[in-house]
Amino acid sequence: MVVLSISGGIIFFLPFLQEVYYKPLAQALSLNNTEVGSLMSVFGMTSLISYFPGGWLADRVSPRKLISFSLLLTGITGLYFSTFPAYGVSLALHAFWGVSISFLFWGAMIRMTRNWAPAEEQGRAFGILETGRGLGEVLSSAAILSVFVALGSGDYALSMVIVLFAGLILLLGLIAWFTLEDSINEENSSAAGQKVGLEEIISALKMPVVWLIATVILTGYCAYWGTFRFTSYATDIFMMSVAIAASISVGKMWLKPLAAFIAGFIADRFGIARTVASLFVVLVVSFCFFAVMPGSAVMIPLMLANVALASLAVFAMRGIYFALLEEGGIPMAVTGTVAGIVSAIGFTPDIFMPLLGGVLLDTFPGATGYRYFFFTTAGICAVGFAASLIIYLKYVKGGNSRAAD
Numbered sequence: 001m002v003v004l005s006i007s008g009g010i011i012f013f014l015p016f017l018q019e020v021y022y023k024p025l026a027q028a029l030s031l032n033n034t035e036v037g038s039l040m041s042v043f044g045m046t047s048l049i050s051y052f053p054g055g056w057l058a059d060r061v062s063p064r065k066l067i068s069f070s071l072l073l074t075g076i077t078g079l080y081f082s083t084f085p086a087y088g089v090s091l092a093l094h095a096f097w098g099v100s101i102s103f104l105f106w107g108a109m110i111r112m113t114r115n116w117a118p119a120e121e122q123g124r125a126f127g128i129l130e131t132g133r134g135l136g137e138v139l140s141s142a143a144i145l146s147v148f149v150a151l152g153s154g155d156y157a158l159s160m161v162i163v164l165f166a167g168l169i170l171l172l173g174l175i176a177w178f179t180l181e182d183s184i185n186e187e188n189s190s191a192a193g194q195k196v197g198l199e200e201i202i203s204a205l206k207m208p209v210v211w212l213i214a215t216v217i218l219t220g221y222c223a224y225w226g227t228f229r230f231t232s233y234a235t236d237i238f239m240m241s242v243a244i245a246a247s248i249s250v251g252k253m254w255l256k257p258l259a260a261f262i263a264g265f266i267a268d269r270f271g272i273a274r275t276v277a278s279l280f281v282v283l284v285v286s287f288c289f290f291a292v293m294p295g296s297a298v299m300i301p302l303m304l305a306n307v308a309l310a311s312l313a314v315f316a317m318r319g320i321y322f323a324l325l326e327e328g329g330i331p332m333a334v335t336g337t338v339a340g341i342v343s344a345i346g347f348t349p350d351i352f353m354p355l356l357g358g359v360l361l362d363t364f365p366g367a368t369g370y371r372y373f374f375f376t377t378a379g380i381c382a383v384g385f386a387a388s389l390i391i392y393l394k395y396v397k398g399g400n401s402r403a404a405d
Contacts, residue, residue, distance in 0.1 A: 001113075001116060001128065001129070001132065002132060003172065003175055003176050003179050003180060004067070004109060004112060004113070004129070004132070004176075004180060005128065005129045005130075005131070005132020005133050005135075005136065006132055006133070006135070006136035006172065007067065007071055007105075007109075007136075007169075007172045007173075007176060008105075008109050008129065008132070008133045008136075009132070009133030009134060009135075009136040009137040010136050010137065010140060010165070010168055010169055010172060011070065011071060011074055011101055011105060011169055011172075012101065013137070013140075013141075013165045013169075014074060014077075014078045014081065014097060014162070014165060014166065014169070015039075015040065015043045015094055015097045015098075015101070016040075016228075017161075017162070017165075018036055018039070018040065018228070018354075019228045019231070019249060020141065020145070020231065020246050020249045020250060021148070021158055021161065021246065022036065022228075022231050022232050023231075023232065023235065023242050023245075024148075024153065024154075024155075024157075024158045024242065025158065027155070028084050028155045028158050028159070029084055029087065029090060030087075031087065032358075032362065033357075033358040033359075033361050033362050034355070034358040034359060034362055035087065035358075036354070036358060037354035037355040037356075037357060037358030037359070038091065038354075038355060038358075039090060039091060039094045039354075040094070040350055040353075040354035040355075041350070041351045041352070041354055041355045042091050042094045042095045042098070043094040043095065043097055043098045043350055044098070044347065044348065044349070044350025044351035044352075044354075045095070045098065045350075045351050046094075046095045046096075046097075046098025046099055046102070047098040047101070047102035047347055047350055048098075048344055048347070048348055048350075048351060049344075050098055050099050050102035050103035051102050051103075051106060051107070051339075051340045051341075051343035051344035051347065052337075052340040052341055052343075052344045053103060053340065054102055054103035054104065054105075054106055054107040054108075054340055055106075055107035055110075055336040055337045055338070055339045055340015055341065055343065056107075056201070056336065056337050056340060057103070057104075057107065057108075057336070058107030058108040058110070058111040058336030058339070058340070059107075059111065059333070059334065059335070059336035059337055061108075063108035063109070063111055063112045063180070064176065064177070064180040064181065065177075066104045066105065066107075066108040067104070067105055067108050067109065067112075067176050067180060068173050068174075068176045068177040068180070069104055069173075070100050070101060070104035070105035070108075070173075071105070071169050071170070071172050071173030071176060072170060072173035072174075073096075073100040073104070074097060074100045074101060074105075074166075074169055075166045075167065075168075075169035075170030075171075075173060076166075076170065077093055077096055077097070077100070077166075078162060078165060078166030078169060079162075079163060079166045079167075080093070081093050081162055081166075082159045082160075082162035082163045082166065083159070084155065084159065102343070102347075106339075106343060107336045107339050107340050107343070108336075109129075110322055110335065110336065110339040110343075111335050111336040111339065112180075113125055113126060113129045113322075114322075114325065114326070114332070114335050115332075115335075121268060122268075122272075122323040122325075122326040122327075123263075123264045123265070123266075123267030123268040123272050123320050123323045124264040124265060124267075124268050125264070125323070126264060126319060126320055126322050126323045127260050127261055127262075127263055127264015127265065127267070127319045127320055127323075128260075128261065128264060129260075129319075130256070130257075130260030130261075130263075130264075130315070130318055130319035130320075131256075131257040131258075131260045131261040131264075131319070132257070133256070133260075134253065134256030134257035134258075134259075134260055134315065135257045137253050137256065138250065138253040138254050138256065138257065140165070140168060141250045141253055142250055144161050144164050144165065145161075145246060145247065145250050147160060147161065147164065148160070148161050148246075149243055153242060153243055201334075201337055203334075204330075204334050204337055204338050204341060205341065207328075207330070207338075209324075209328035209329065209330070209391065209394075209395055210328075210330070210338055210341060210342060211345075212328070212387050212388075212390055212391050213321075213324045213325065213328055213342050213346075213391070214341065214342040214345035214346050215345075215346075215383065215384065215387035216276060216321055216324065216346075216384055216387045216388050216391070217321055217322075217342055217343070217345070217346025217347070218345055218346045218347075218348060218349065218384075219280070219380050219381055219383050219384030219387065220276070220280075220314070220317045220318065220321055220346075220381075220384055221318075221346055221347055221349045221350075222349045222353055222377060222380040222381070222384075223280075223283050223287070223310075223313075223314050223317070223377060223380070223381050223384070224314050224318060224349075225349050225350075225353035225354065225357075225377075226287055226310070226314075226353075226373075226374065226377035227252070227307075227310055227311055227314055228353075228354070228357075229357055229370065229373060229374075230245075230248060230249060230252070230307050231245045231246060231248065231249045232245070232361075233290070233370055234248055234303075236361075236366065236370070237295035237366075237367055237370060238295050238297070238299075238300055238303060239295075248304070248307060252307055252308065252311040255308060255311045255312050255315055256311070256315040258312075259311075259312045259313075259315035259316040259319065260315055260316060260318065260319030260320075261319070262316070263275065263279075263315075263316035263317070263319045263320050264319055264320060264323075267320045267323060271327070271392065271396055272320055272321075272323045272324050272326075272327045273324060273327055273388050273389075273391040273392035273395070273396055274388075274392050274396070275316075275320060276317055276320065276321055276324070276384075276388040277385055277388040277389045277392060279313045279316055279317045280317075280381050280382070280384045280385035280388060281385060282309065282310075282313040283310060283313050283314065283317075283378070283381040283384075284378050284381045284382050284385065286306055286309050286310040286313065287310065287374045287375070287377045287378035287381065288374070288375065288378045289306050290303075290306060290310075290370070290374040291370070291371045291374035291375045291378065292371070293306070295367060322339065324391060325338060325339070327391070327395065327396060328391060328395050329395065356373070356376070357373050360372050360373050360376075361373070
């Protein structure tokens with residue numbers, strides 16, 4: 001579980017490099033905001049068409065092999081990205097990562113995690129997964145950020161950052177091949193041997209709870225993308241240096257393992273859907289506060305506190321929302337397939353959120369663009385609250401434990 005969770009965090013560093021190094025990346029590749037957003041949009045589009053077949057594949061092929069190959073392919077192409085290729089090549093690399101990560105890795109990780117724990121500990125299992133992902137991210141990010149600063153925070157420094165991340169991903173690929181096991185929790189052993197065909201896929205698509213879970217993940221992931229703007233928000237509105245703003249972004253990552261770990265235990269105690277709904281309320285308030293906050297020096301402490309609040313809520317939610325598969329009554333045999341379906345829908349923000357943010361900031365420079373962006377994100381979170389509340393009322397409080405009912 002340790003190798004799986006750490007790999008699950010670090011493999012995403014290459015396509016999501018702009019979360020911490022937005023301005024340096026734009027400068028190194030000579031791109032404007034819209035073009036930088038397009039890199040992630042291309043990754044999102046190829047991921048969108050990869051999640052579903054990848055989930056189906058995870059129900060039929062060894063997760064260990066899928067995860068190992070994914071890490072190795074992603075790491076090798078990451079080394080080439082460190083040369084800062086032309087815009088078209090950079091787009092192609094992000095498109096490839098959508099396949100190597102979302103087709104090969106994602107469904108296998110979800111399947112292996114759900115197999116790892118019994119039904120009553122699913123919140124804890126996914127919380128532990130997200131905790132490990134968070135620890136891997138923050139420890140490697142902090143170390144590599146120090147290299148970035150020590151090398152002058154320029155193009156060469158960013159290139160070395162990419163090389164280090166790519167090398168770490170390659171190393172994890174080798175370790176995963178020799179250490180991960182396809183063994184499962186005894187409780188789930190009967191479902192493991194079942195093959196998923198067209199009939200099972202159609203049945204999964206007819207489950208109303210599948211679409212509700214997909215909505216929760218989509219809106220929660222939009223909130224996650226909302227936190228990506230904190231770095232540029234700090235530099236553009238509060239006039240912080242790139243290095244300090246990047247430190248804020250890395251600093252909020254320290255909250256991820258704590259939030260995910262605690263959320264897993266809380267969700268098992270009070271219910272997953274109810275916990276997710278409460279977190280959406282926090283996010284609506286937090287993003288509205290970002291939208292109306294004046295960019296003055298005296299507001300910096302409040303801004304940092306709000307960054308911490310929004311980050312805690314987002315990371316807590318990401319730690320448990322896939323555990324809704326259990327609370328919604330999704331059969332174990334179609335875990336990978338359903339994970340592929342809800343991921344294909346739920347992670348579409350990879351396509352439109354970076355592009356939306358780039359277009360808004362280019363069209364409405366300064367505070368106005370950020371105001372529109374954060375208000376939009378708050379409205380999306382309100383939709384997520386409604387979806388999670390329906391899951392709670394119908395499938396938990398209402399006692400409808402079978403998703404197909």
